[in-house]
Amino acid sequence: MPSDTPQPAFVLVRPQMGENIGAAARAMWNFGLDRMRIVAPRDGWPNQKAVAMSSGAGRLLDEAQLYGDLEGALGDRTFTFATTARQRDMTKPVYSPERAMQIAAQKVAAGEQVAVLFGPERAGLENDDIARANAIISVPVNPQYASLNLGQCVLLTAYEWMRQVGDVAHETHEIGNKGDWATGVEVEKLVEHYEQRLDEAGFFWPPEKADSMRLNLRxxxxxxxxxxxxxxxxHGIMRQMVRWKEKG
Incomplete structure (x- = not known):
């Protein structure tokens, strides 16, 4: 059974290759999404190539919902985004993937049923598909090469979803098994050790610059x-250098 986590449904519209469906499933699973809907896949369903490419996300494919047309796939949805990298002559709000998933997260949290449409690999969604959507997700890509692989587009959108609803650490410092962060006292002792030894070695010269040199070192x-x-x-490095010098 799909998870109980509120989330949008990712709808693959007329996907052409099983491998790309599998890649999309893998991308969704990477970011905690498991509501896939497949509309009129070219090579039929189920598809063993999709399973082989999903790399462990087979359960998601087993639970994917199959539809013969887009109207059926969107029958229970209250808001739909359509992904495209091409300009469309339609009067609809156009969002970046980040902003779209912000809105999606707000709507899902409010109890709405959200869908995100992804078009077939060859040319993307048709205008008739996009006409059924409430808003467009426009992926900012190189205008000279605007084509995105289906799996890539799903991955990008799923990542933005995770950024909105997950606990994403934007910077971390990993500590290995040999210890944890040094305290202020421990750092201060190291500073004193180095200043003392460097002073003995005549490093803080000339005298009128000694204070600024100490400040820079600190x-x-x-x-x-x-x-x-x-x-x-x-500490060990400095002690060894002093021992080596004394031996000389």
Whole structure:
């Protein structure tokens, strides 16, 4: 059974190749989507090439709903987006994928039934298909090469959906098994260690520039995100350099 997570239905309109249906299923599954509807697939359904290409998303294909026409596929929908990379002479709002999925998330959260249409590989959705949509998703692509693979278009839209409803970390710093982040006290001890040894080596010269050099060095340490293992290693490096110098 499909998940209970509220989400839009991704509708593949007259897809031509089983491989591309499988790639679309894989892309949807990557981002937590499992409501696929397939309208009049050229090579029939089910399709073993789609299963082979889905790479673990076979359950999604097993539960995909098959329709003979687009009217049936949209019968229970309250709002529909149509994806296209080409200009269409239609009076409809046109959104980027990001903005479209923001709106989709709002509508789904409000209990609406949303669909996103994806056209066949050769030429995309026809004007009659788009006429049934409430809004257009226009993918900003190279105008000299505007064709998107079906799986790519589904992946792009599914990713934008996940960005709106998922907990997306835009920047992380991973810590390995050897430790965690260094504390302020540990960093300060490292700074003191280096300043002391560098002072003994005559690094802070001439005297009138010593204060600014110390400040620059302290700023350097503050810009570096260090773990406790990093701190220990840097202490060890300085100690070894001092030992080597004393041996000489």
């Amino acid at each position: 700023n350097l340490w503050s810009r570096v995100a260090m773990t406790r293992a990093d701190i220990q290693m840097l």
